[in-house]
Amino acid sequence: MASDTHAQTVAYVRDTMIPEAEPPAMESGAIKWLRENLFSSTLNAVLTVLSILAIYWAVTHTVEWLVFGIWDAGSLSECREIRDMRIAEGIWPEGRNVACWAVLSDRWNQLLFGFYPQDLYWRPVAALVVFFIGVAPILFDSVPRKLFYFTALAPFICYWLLWGGTIWGPIFVALGFVLAWAVIRFGQGIVGPLAATIAAFVVPILYWIFVVGPLAGAVGAVAPIGIEFVESNDFGGFMLAFIIGITGIVMSFPLGILLALGRQSDLFIINKTCVIFIEVIRGVPLIVWLFTASLLLNYFLPPGTNFDLLLRVIIMVTFFASAYMAEVIRGGLAALPRGQYEGADSLGLDYWQSMQLIILPQALKISIPGIVNTFIGLFKDTTLVVFVGLSDPIGFTNLIRATTDWNGIYWELFIFVGALFFVCCFAMSRYSQYLERKLATDRR
Amino acid sequence: MSTLTDPPPSESFRLSQLIYDTRYRSLTIQVVAFMLIMLGLSWLVSNTVQNLQALGKDIDFGFLGQPAGYDIGQRLVPYDSQATHARAAFVGILNTLLVAVLGCALATVLGVTVGVLRLSKNWIVARLMSVYVEGFRNIPTLLWILLVFAIFSEGLPHPSTFRPDAETGQAESTMLFGSIAMTRQGSFIPRLVYADGAILFVIAIVLALIGIWALRRMAHRRQDATGETMPVLIPSVAILLSALIAANLIISAGSRSNELSLVAVGAEDGMSLAEFSGAAGRIDFCRIRGSGGSFSTQNLLDEREISYRAREFFGDRDSARGLARGECVMIAVPASEAAAFAAELTPELRGDAVAVVLSDTVLEGPAVQVEVPEITESGIARFEGGIPLRNPLIALWLALSLYTSAFIAENVRSGILAVSRGQTEAAFALGLRPNRTMSLVILPQALRVIVPPLISQYLNLTKNSSLALAVGYMDVRSTLGGITINQTGRELEGMLLLGGFYLVTSLIISGAMNVYNQSIKLKER
The missing domain is CATH 1.10.3720.10 (MetI-like)
Known part of the structure; x- marks a missing residue:
């Protein structure tokens, strides 16, 4: 045997273990970590030193400015007076430069709520709470499933809380969906599945157009239950960004799925229509679409119609996001192996069943990062509505900077607005990473 | 084998097949979809037509040819408010x-x-x-x-x-x-300003790139054939640099001794620069963007402490237009073409103004010069020269x-x-x-x-x-x-x-x- 001959040729073989020893000082603990992670080569050492210098510079230049900021003043010049006074009194060292956070304590309500009536601030806050409760069962598994009933009601509650007015409008609009469900549930037995499906689209639409208005008016006259009505013109600040962002996200997702399926479809006309829609929307910047909404939409609608600018903007943002969403989901659909489609067919599932049960769950899972990126992009893009005259947070920073009191201030406002956007977008991207980990069933 | 005993499918076409038979269903769906889409589009178009009629407007792209009437600060090509x-x-x-x-x-x-x-x-x-x-x-x-x-x-x-x-x-x-x-x-x-003939630089760069490409190809072939690698980077840089230096020497040889004449509007025959300056007061000089000749002329004006203001133009045609409109009154052109240029310009000028060649000449200077921005010495403080x-x-x-x-x-x-x-x-x-x-x-x-x-x-x-x-x-x-x-x-x-x-x-x-x-x-x- 080879090992035997080997053993014979070796002159010395140790037959006892050497005692265990500590690893060399350079190869253990903090020193090892430093050596491997910070100073592994000359280039790395240089980069480390440069980074530390950069961090030091940034910290020394910002921390003092941030921490000692003045919160209690009526204008920028007052802020500067307070600073100069403190320096003159010797409380602060010479040359200290501080932030003037007073602009936030003075104008926080506009930055968050726009011109929404001050005594009604509880309503947008309540709407946000309702939204989070409604969305909780979608986001997290541990939440009771019963909450889905609340989720279905949440959009109507949110609408009513934000705009106010009579409670009967949202209630009767919501009843339209119940009607659609009833038609599909009970109509199948009477007129067959196809007619029931068509009726489920047509009946509620007719109901919304012709019945809801008079009905809500009549019931409202008998039982006037409602809260104060607030015009969309008074909406502004982060509230507006949230309304546009959340509505856009909620509506663009199903629309995007339909467009993606249409683009994958074998039906020539449906396919080409979806392709043209997606490419045209994606090829033109959102800002051009927003101007189209504000300048041109009235041309395309029946003469005399004039509806809310906020609604028009929401529709445009939704279309825009859904085109991007469609491309992301199409990527997911294309990435699925052909066998999944064939498997679904061989089980005898029809198109919608196979999509719902086999294809979409997998395709959507693959496209989660892209979908969430589109959501984040949409939320950031809500800032563009400032160009068509809606006062979003950036619109208010411009307004505030144009007043005599706060002329010349910019860092403080931009930091506040930027920080709020950052928190929202960063939270979304973290959630998507959590979701990816949770759904990663294919990896062991 | 029950399938054999099944009655053969009847070939007669029933209307319900349009919906329930997969052979026809996709066609039905498409036709319905097509009709819906066309209906929607025609609805939009008819709305638009009605709305336009109500506003008394039509669809007309003729506005593109009308004068714009607004200024654009940042521009890469000649433009003024009279343009379309x-x-x-x-x-x-x-x-x-x-x-x-x-x-x-x-x-x-x-x-x-x-x-x-x-x-x-x-x-x-x-x-x-x-x-x-x-x-x-x-x-x-x-x-x-x-x-x-x-x-x-x-x-x-x-x-x-x-x-x-x-x-x-x-x-x-x-x-x-x-x-x-x-x-x-x-x-x-x-900003780098170039003497006339700077196109030679472009030619030199193109030739150098061709040379580099040939070198790399040769190196590749040699490596494929013999396995030996050839240094490529340093020779490539050398080729490019030597081409640029050669072009620079060739252009400079001509441009350093190339004389430019000054053509001035409103001067009299045989006037010198100093006399014209004395007569006209502050001179509006037509500076051509990126031109070495204009830069050298400005240096001469600075040197002689002549009061002037530079107006910038894009190239010869634009500056000739500026002269004709009276936006500037003096320009530097090659000495050989100066008389012809002045004669051609005179009929274009407003009123009975005459373009005259001044007696002073300027040397065009080296092929490439650096124009550094400078703060104006008097009047409104602003920077002149360089790339804004x-x-x-x-x-x-x-x-x-x-x-x-x-x-x-x-x-x-x-x-x-x-x-x-x-x-x-x-x-x-x-x-x-x-x-x-x-x-x-x-x-x-x-x-x-x-x-x-x-x-x-x-x-x-x-x-x-x-x-x-x-x-x-x-x-x-x-x-x-x-x-x-x-x-x-x-x-x-x-x-x-x-x-x-x-x-x-x-x-x-x-x-x-x-x-x-x-x-x-x-x-x-």
């Missing part, structure tokens, strides 16, 4: 493309650097780069644009602080490296580049991570050194993953440049889609053209991307 709306739109398109190209270049450099550094084994560098990426991509572009604009237009010193104090001779602010002025009214960087970079351009350029670079960094990172470790190990096993592994094994595979999303980021940057509106940069949206629409009331036509421009740009870029994708696709099976 079409010209204004063209200036806007060029401005959009300018900021897009500048932005893509800077974003790529930043993005690749950050993406590679984020993968660095250096803990602190990797963390810093994560902060960079997360910070830039989670905050709206518009906010970055406004912030950069605010910093540049409110945080930087006023041009007047660059002017030396009368008593102390010291200026409050100084220029970077003595040649870059950053002020709240814009930044000014040095207005704050809107800088804000848009920097903000879009920083924002997009965060996304590009992520693409680069994922592209490099997409190449499996086994590739590196296999390359090492073959005995390739780390830098060759990178250039021959990792990069070609990573590029396949990186390039498509990179190009779509370029597309996004181009589309985001329409945010120029926020800082008053005159891009195509602000000219064609902004002022032109407001002035003519042609919303429908203007938005159609604007949308068309963006759509065509996107389709061209994505078409090119598809061709590229096809060409690099893995050839399997």
Whole structure:
């Protein structure tokens, strides 16, 4: 045997273990970590030193400015007076430069709520709470499933809380969906599945157009239950960004799925229509679409119609996001192996069943990062509505900077607005990473 | 075998087959969909026609030929307020493309650097780069644009602080490296000005590139044949440099002794420069952008302490037009053509003014000179000469580049991570050194993953440049889609053209991307 001959040729073989020893000082603990992670080569050492210098510079230049900021003043010049006074009194060292956070304590309500009536601030806050409760069962598994009933009601509650007015409008609009469900549930037995499906689209639409208005008016006259009505013109600040962002996200997702399926479809006309829609929307910047909404939409609608600018903007943002969403989901659909489609067919599932049960769950899972990126992009893009005259947070920073009191201030406002956007977008991207980990069933 | 006993399907066509028979169903659905789509479209069109009629408008693109009547500060081609709306739109398109190209270049450099550094084994560098990426991509572009604009237009010193104090001779602010002025009214960087015949530089560069290509090909062939590698980088640089130096020597030989004559409007025959200056007071000099002759003439005027103001024009035709309109009164032209130029110009001039060749001449100077921006000595403090970079351009350029670079960094990172470790190990096993592994094994595979999303980021940057509106940069949206629409009331036509421009740009870029994708696709099976 080879090992035997080997053993014979070796002159010395140790037959006892050497005692265990500590690893060399350079190869253990903090020193090892430093050596491997910070100073592994000359280039790395240089980069480390440069980074530390950069961090030091940034910290020394910002921390003092941030921490000692003045919160209690009526204008920028007052802020500067307070600073100069403190320096003159010797409380602060010479040359200290501080932030003037007073602009936030003075104008926080506009930055968050726009011109929404001050005594009604509880309503947008309540709407946000309702939204989070409604969305909780979608986001997290541990939440009771019963909450889905609340989720279905949440959009109507949110609408009513934000705009106010009579409670009967949202209630009767919501009843339209119940009607659609009833038609599909009970109509199948009477007129067959196809007619029931068509009726489920047509009946509620007719109901919304012709019945809801008079009905809500009549019931409202008998039982006037409602809260104060607030015009969309008074909406502004982060509230507006949230309304546009959340509505856009909620509506663009199903629309995007339909467009993606249409683009994958074998039906020539449906396919080409979806392709043209997606490419045209994606090829033109959102800002051009927003101007189209504000300048041109009235041309395309029946003469005399004039509806809310906020609604028009929401529709445009939704279309825009859904085109991007469609491309992301199409990527997911294309990435699925052909066998999944064939498997679904061989089980005898029809198109919608196979999509719902086999294809979409997998395709959507693959496209989660892209979908969430589109959501984040949409939320950031809500800032563009400032160009068509809606006062979003950036619109208010411009307004505030144009007043005599706060002329010349910019860092403080931009930091506040930027920080709020950052928190929202960063939270979304973290959630998507959590979701990816949770759904990663294919990896062991 | 029950199937055999089944009755054969009846061939007669029933109406319900249109819905329940898969052979016909897709056709039915398509016909219904087509009818619905056409109905919707015709509804939109009829609404539009009715609305236009109600407003008494028609669809007419004739407004493009009318004078625009507004000024554009940032322009790459000659333009003034008498030019047409079409010209204004063209200036806007060029401005959009300018900021897009500048932005893509800077974003790529930043993005690749950050993406590679984020993968660095250096803990602190990797963390810093994560902060960079997360910070830039989670905050709206518009906010970055406004912030950069605010910093540049409110945080930087006023041009007047660059002017030396009368008593102390010291200026409050100084220029970077003595040649870059950053002020709240814009930044000014040095400009290279060329003597006539600078086209030779272009020819030299093209020839050098052909030479380099031939050299690389030869090196490749030799390596294939013999296995020996040839140094390529240093010879390539040498070829390029020697071509440029040769071109410089050739042009300079002519231009250093090339005499320019000054043609002045309103001078008398045989007047010298000093006499003309005495007669006319302050001279409006037609400076041609990037021309060495104009630069040398200005130096002469400075030297002789003649009072003048420079008006800038794009090339000969534009400056001749400026002379005819009386925007400037003196220009430098080659001595041999001066008399003919003056004779041709005279009938174009207003009234009975005459263009005359002055007796002084100027030497054109070396092939390449550096024009450094300078603060005006009297009057309103502003910088003259050099390349002016207005704050809107800088804000848009920097903000879009920083924002997009965060996304590009992520693409680069994922592209490099997409190449499996086994590739590196296999390359090492073959005995390739780390830098060759990178250039021959990792990069070609990573590029396949990186390039498509990179190009779509370029597309996004181009589309985001329409945010120029926020800082008053005159891009195509602000000219064609902004002022032109407001002035003519042609919303429908203007938005159609604007949308068309963006759509065509996107389709061209994505078409090119598809061709590229096809060409690099893995050839399997």
